[in-house]
Amino acid sequence: MVETGGGAVKARVLIRPKQGLLDPQGQAIERALPALGFDSVRDVRVGRLVELETDRPERLQELCERLLCNTLIEEFEIVEVEP
C-alpha cells in the first residue's frame, strides 16, 4: 500500500464507522434525501477523511491505529498515496 523510503508522500486516510454500528448521522441524511426527490438512496454512512503529508510513510499504519482511528468503533483505509 505504501512505498517505503525516500521523500514525502501525501496520503488520504478514510475512516468509517464499523459495519453493524448504528450511524445516526448517516440515517439523518438518508431520511432527508427524499425531500429533494432522491428516493432511491440506501445505506448512507458518514465517516471522516484525513489528508496528510509525511516523510515517514512506513509509520502511517501505526499513526492511524494510535490516533486517527478508534479501532474499537471505526475502521480505516489508507486509500491514496502520491509521491
Add this chain to the structure above:
Amino acid sequence: MRFAVVRFPGSCDDRDALLACSRFGEAHFVDHRESDLAGFDCVVIPGGFSYGDYLRAGALAGLSPVMGAVRRFAAAGGPVLGICNGFQVLCEAGLLPGALLPNCGLRFVCREVEVEVASAATPFTRCTEPGTRLRIPVKHQSGRYWAPPDVLDTLERTGRVVFRYAPGHNPNGSERNIAGVVSAEGNVVGLMPHPEHAVDALLGSADGAVLFECVARAEVAA
C-alpha cells in the same frame, strides 16, 4: 482528602467539580500540562469539550501529559472519576472499556434523568446500596455507551456496570442502559451524567453529592 480536578483546554464543568469536591475535602485544579499528581487522594476528570472534541470526543485529551500521571495514579490504585467528557477521555485513553458514540437521536440532550446504582463496590458508590436512584442531569451529544457484546457480557457478569439509566430514562441509546462503568481493578469510574451539577437542592437535586461523599468517607475509613 485532597481532590485533583484536571483542567484541559475546553473543560467547562471544572468549577462545578471543584465545588462538589470541596464540600467533602480539599480540592485543587491540575493543569493538563502537569505530569505529577503526588499528594492527591482522588482525581476527577470533569466534563466539557477538551481540545474542542476534535477528531473524536476525548481523543486528544487522552494524549496530554497529565494523562500519563492519571495512568500512574490509577495503576497505583488511586480512585479516578471521569464525568461526561472525562468518561470519554478515560475510554479513549484505554483506562475504561468501550466508547461513547453520538446519541441515537443526534441531538444534544440536556435534562435531568434518573440513574440507578448498579454496583456499590466502587470508591464512588460504596456508601450507597445497589438500586439506589439518583436524580442527576445529563448534557451531551456523544453519550451512547457502546462496547462489543462479549465485553458488555463480561462487564455485567463481573459487576462492572456501576450506573444504569432507570427504565425510560436512557437519553442516548446506550447499550443495556449503561450510564457508567468501572475498571477491572475497581478504582477508575466513568459516567455520562453529571453528579457535580446536582450537589445542592438549589440546583434541583442534591443526589449527585453522594459520589464525592463516598470517596471522601472511604478515605476516612481506610
